[in-house]
Amino acid sequence: LNSREIPAADRHVLFFPLSKYALWDPLPMGDVIGSHIAYYRNPKLSVMEKPLRLAYRHAKQSDRKSFACFFLGTLTVDEDGEGVTLTIDRFDPGREVASGSGKVPTASLPGDFLITCTVNAWGPSSDSIIVHSAEDIGLAFKDLRDSLCRKDTLDLSKLLTVRAHIVFTENLDNLNFSFHWASVTAANVLEYTPVKPVPIIPTALARNLNSPMNIAQVQGTYKCGYLTMDQTRKLLLLLESDPKAYALPLVGVWLSGVTHIYSPQVWACCLRYLFSSSIQERQVTFIYRT
Secondary structure (H helix, E strand, O other): OHHOOOHHHHHHHHHHHHHHHHOOOOOOOOOOOOOOOOOOOOOOEEEEHHHHHHHHHHHHHHHOOOOEEEEEEEEEEEOOOOOEEEEEEEEEEEOOOOOOOEEEEOOOOOOOEEEEEEEEEEOOOOOOOOOOHHHHHHHHHHHHHEEEEEEEOOOOOHEEEEEEEEEEEEEEEEEEEEEEEEEOOOOOOOOOOOOOOEEEEEOOOHHHHHOOOOOHHHOOOOOEEEEEEEEOOEEEEEEEHHHHOOOOEEOOEEOOOOOOOOHHHHHHHHHHHHOOOOOOOEEEOOOEEO
């Protein structure tokens, strides 16, 4: 890049250290911490009764042995940061698409966690139940890859797909549920090693993130962005929407509003940094603040 084409206030960020080795002191300052969406425990499921009753009613009214539908809910990180909980609170019967290739949801909203489900309201039809077909698994892998490669802010729920098969059986006045769940997620386990603090260039973004009323606090959610470095080996914080984030060499990610370093949200942001097809050049490190 020609420095004459860049505003004077921003020119220093273009001069990355000539050596891309030993950009910071690698001496460990603590124990290695592992991270994965299921590193400490498997995702938890919480299913409300109402969507189950609706699924049973629609399946009974259907003339098909296996009724296809959807459950909707939300995926949240547990308070201790060691896992996630999927809360299912809505039912969607879906609608047939013109091509005859199955059903699509009728009432999903941005932020909804969508679960494709098949329901049998007439008792078990087979001893072997396949929740994920080979085609389902292939599509799940494709969705995971696409979520990690794109520029958009990564939603943790995009890194977990869940499918379900439910069998209802009636015994006098009792209605019994038999659940079969299957999920697909990225297998990558990340390990974080704490090192000595690296100086940060005091830009407006850095000052905001260091204040009690930072953007994560104001918006009530965590925030994530990228890190580059200048010739003095100081870190420059960049927003995800900053075009420079996809033109300069990057050395990691920053996070704000995350309480625990091993939170699945940190894992998701680091995975996107590692696999994003939009990043031209990258090293590996990150910083975060609660």
